[in-house]
Amino acid sequence: MHKELQVYFRNLNNIFLPLIFFFLIISIFPLVLGPDKLLLNKIIPGVIWITAILTTLLSSNNFFRDDFNNGIIETYLTSEKSIELVLFLKIVSCWIFTCLPIIVFIPLVSILFEIPFKNSITILFTLLIGTPILISIGIFGSALTLGLSKNNILTPIIIIPFYIPVLIFSASAIESVSSGLPYDLQIYVLLAILIFVVPIMPYLLKYTLELSVNN
Amino acid sequence: MNISKIANLKFFYINTKKISFFLSIVTLFLFSFGIYWGLFVAPADYLQGESYRIMYVHVPAAWLSLQVYIIMAIAGFIALIWKVKIMEIVSIQCASIGAYFTLIALVTGMIWGKPTWGTYWVWDARLTSELILLFLYIGILVLYSAFNDKRQAVKITSLLAIIGLINIPIIHYSVEWWNTLHQGPTVTKFERPSVHITMLIPLLYMLFVFNIYFLTVLIKRIRFGIFQREKNSKWMEDYLND
Numbered sequence: 194m195h196k197e198l199q200v201y202f203r204n205l206n207n208i209f210l211p212l213i214f215f216f217l218i219i220s221i222f223p224l225v226l227g228p229d230k231l232l233l234n235k236i237i238p239g240v241i242w243i244t245a246i247l248t249t250l251l252s253s254n255n256f257f258r259d260d261f262n263n264g265i266i267e268t269y270l271t272s273e274k275s276i277e278l279v280l281f282l283k284i285v286s287c288w289i290f291t292c293l294p295i296i297v298f299i300p301l302v303s304i305l306f307e308i309p310f311k312n313s314i315t316i317l318f319t320l321l322i323g324t325p326i327l328i329s330i331g332i333f334g335s336a337l338t339l340g341l342s343k344n345n346i347l348t349p350i351i352i353i354p355f356y357i358p359v360l361i362f363s364a365s366a367i368e369s370v371s372s373g374l375p376y377d378l379q380i381y382v383l384l385a386i387l388i389f390v391v392p393i394m395p396y397l398l399k400y401t402l403e404l405s406v407n408n
Numbered sequence: 409m410n411i412s413k414i415a416n417l418k419f420f421y422i423n424t425k426k427i428s429f430f431l432s433i434v435t436l437f438l439f440s441f442g443i444y445w446g447l448f449v450a451p452a453d454y455l456q457g458e459s460y461r462i463m464y465v466h467v468p469a470a471w472l473s474l475q476v477y478i479i480m481a482i483a484g485f486i487a488l489i490w491k492v493k494i495m496e497i498v499s500i501q502c503a504s505i506g507a508y509f510t511l512i513a514l515v516t517g518m519i520w521g522k523p524t525w526g527t528y529w530v531w532d533a534r535l536t537s538e539l540i541l542l543f544l545y546i547g548i549l550v551l552y553s554a555f556n557d558k559r560q561a562v563k564i565t566s567l568l569a570i571i572g573l574i575n576i577p578i579i580h581y582s583v584e585w586w587n588t589l590h591q592g593p594t595v596t597k598f599e600r601p602s603v604h605i606t607m608l609i610p611l612l613y614m615l616f617v618f619n620i621y622f623l624t625v626l627i628k629r630i631r632f633g634i635f636q637r638e639k640n641s642k643w644m645e646d647y648l649n650d
Binding site for chain 2 (some may be wrong): 220247331333338340341347351352353354355357361362365386397400401403405
């Protein structure tokens with residue numbers, strides 16, 4: 194974990210790039226749709242979510258590429274230490290450096306788009322629960338395509354269908370809260386998916402990596 | 409005759425030639441009978457008139473699209489765990505057959521939707537999840553074609569298929585839930601009246617025919633898959649020279 198974080202810290206660009214990307218995409222929407230406040234207010238939760246998805250897709254796309262080229266993955270797989278823990282920490286650190294900055298800056302986005310406080314809290318919550326799921330699914334996708342030399346657009350094609358449940362429940366939580374309805378059910382479902390996905394993901398990743406490496 | 413013998417690629421290839429031909433004839437016969445039954449014998453619907461007859465293709469295709477996915481995932485599972493070579497071929501060939509069935513179900517559904525609902529497409533729960541199913545199939549096929557080493561490719565796609573199988577009910581229920589949240593009253597509007605027995609029997613028959621058709625195509629495709637994989641082997645050369 195410590196080492197992984199250090200690697201991320203060494204090139205701080207890694208923190209800022211997803212964040213800058215996020216803000217760029219967010220600010221494209223008003224340019225395309227016109228500065229109509231009512232319309233923007235209505236669609237901004239969806240926009241934030243789509244942007245979060247794009248960011249996670251791009252940042253998890255070539256997640257194992259460097260380690261694979263360096264031969265680190267093979268070393269891990271052949272070593273006797275438990276690789277699952279390493280993989281779990283890698284997921285966590287990837288999340289910390291790509292999604293956490295976005296979540297931290299959600300209040301700023303809320304100010305820019307004049308989102309009501311209650312709504313922005315919900316967006317924050319759904320992102321907080323949803324993005325770890327998205328990141329782990331994205332990393333799974335990058336493990337699947339590891340055996341390929343180029344996989345720029347392939348991984349998103351494979352994994353976007355798997356994003357759909359998370360997306361639906363997050364969007365409907367935000368919609369519920371903006372129409373004054375309770376949204377705890379959606380949050381619970383998201384939590385359930387999170388609790389289901391994240392613990393099994395390291396084992397799944399290990400198996401996938403073994404398949405991808407042993408050819 | 410035991411399982412391991414049938415699972416042998418050479419044995420399967422040599423012995424299914426006649427079966428495959430026979431099945432094709434049977435399928436053709438059964439299919440034309442079913443089409444005749446569905447198009448001319450079965451009564452017209454009191455609500456939808458003649459247009460409902462596309463159901464005899466639409467419903468079996470939609471059913472098969474799911475069934476084939478399950479078969480693909482199970483075959484992939486067997487291929488991964490027990491390393492049965494023929495199941496690798498079954499798994500990946502099921503992907504393309506299933507994609508075709510999904511496409512047929514979607515297209516016939518759209519054709520059917522125009523006269524009954526007045527529009528080709530609604531973001532209805534079933535339609536949406538069928539569309540996502542198509543994307544899942546396409547993902548598997550695209551992933552398979554991206555690999556140079558097809559044996560490794562099929563391992564990866566099998567894994568993806570298994571994960572997708574777990575995911576399908578989740579996707580289905582979430583989409584259904586999303587749909588009822590968004591457009592509650594329209595769902596009941598689209599609900600079809602229960603099918604009368606004179607229409608149900610030809611429908612079940614068509615379902616059976618589609619299954620036979622699937623089996624035929626699958627055997628032909630497995631033979632093709634074996635040929636692709638073993639075309640440089642000695643037994644294939646000997647067999648083709650005979």
